[in-house]
Amino acid sequence: MAATATVTTSQVYIDVIEDVIVKVRDEFINNAGPGEEVLKELQALWESKMIQAGVLVAPIERSSGTKTNPGAVHDLNVPYEGNEEYETPTAEMLFPPTPLQTPMQTPLPGTVDNSMYNIPTGSSDYTSSGNDADVKGGQPSPYVQQLPPSPWMNQRPSLDVNVAYDDGRDEAGRGTSNQPLTQEFFKAPMGKRKRDDLASQYNNADGYIPQQDGAGDSASGSFEVEVCGGRISINAHHTTSKEKIPADLGRPTSRIPQLDGPIPFDDDMLSTPNIYNYEGVLSEDYNIANTPAPPEIPASTPALVAQNEAANDNEDDDDDDEPLNENDDDDDFDDLDQGEDQDTHHLVLAQFDKVTRTKSRWKCTLKDGIMHINNKDILFNKATGEFDF
């Protein structure tokens, strides 16, 4: 019998879905709506979710006989082969790692940004100086100039992303997630693109990434962007340490340099800045030069850190002082509600016709309801309830 009920319920759901789709079809097709394809996708996704939830029986018999095309679901895992222009929707569909795009959007700064980045030495040396690692002069690679903002638009972002990310991973050895964060913050950074190019360039290279900001670090091939970003945040947080720990990607540190802020578990949270100060001497210049740079970025990261610290402190205090009586109001019922997951959260959604009470005896008449009980969906047209309070 349960099977019968399920099938009936399932059939009702199918009818509802059909009805909705039919009625919204106009909206989708007319008035420059998204179109029939999107509508099909909506239906397919909706049905697949319901099948997953177990409320819809798999072989769907439709009165209309239209078959949904599961393939209509957009697979974001494949690079977007855009037949359209790479507009926002496309871009979004393309990648979560928007960070790559974000930096790309900023026009590759020619010398201007570079100077901002504290390239005291190399501001004028941006001409192609070859791919040599700039051990000495930190001459910015020519890529900076060469890459106009357009290329990233023209290219398949996936290409760039992959390259960039690979490089990032290899070199930074840090979580990719960090990069995006910082990247987003730094609109200014001369350029992810630059980095990408550099990265690609140096991919085959000796693993050494030339610094464009002029710091003559040993094997500190950190991306400028990251460096700057990290530095900025760190600066905001601490006074820049003059330590010379280069932001060496190849550095086998257990600590992963964070671009967006200090590492909580480390005492020396702000030691991360060290990464960015790959230049002892010039770091000072850097800082000064970069002063304009650390805009809102530091604002956000320090806040986060502050919160973390504060939170930690508070917790300690609370534990030490006295139990906060937080649990006083807990009702076992409430707890249960919070702890319940979908399966155990029995729910009846309906309309009521009448609710009455006599002393502690409640009676109600309900209609047109959906019940989700014991992981089953039951629909009813009428219901009577008798409860004792």
Place this chain on the structure above:
Amino acid sequence: MATFELYRRSTIGMCLTETLDEMVQNGTLSPELAIQVLVQFDKSMAEALETQVKSKVSIKGHLHTYRFCDNVWTFMLQDALIKTDDCQENVGRVKIVACDSKLLTQ
């Protein structure tokens, strides 16, 4: 015409909401259109329940909490016995949310 949004909390409603959310996130669908779809769902669901479903159930249990606010009754039952035409179910806790049926037929 106003609709009861309570059916959006059902399994089918949640599936639709999730689907629409994903599509809006992707940019495939505009939020306004998503809301229109949900409103249409409210109407279709209410109509289907009224016309296509014919079963009757009875619910008995201990009333732990009752609330009436904004013309919506919310009951929390404990140790409820729910009988349908075909079967009966025992549930430890169940929440009943009911809107005023008269509001729809204005």
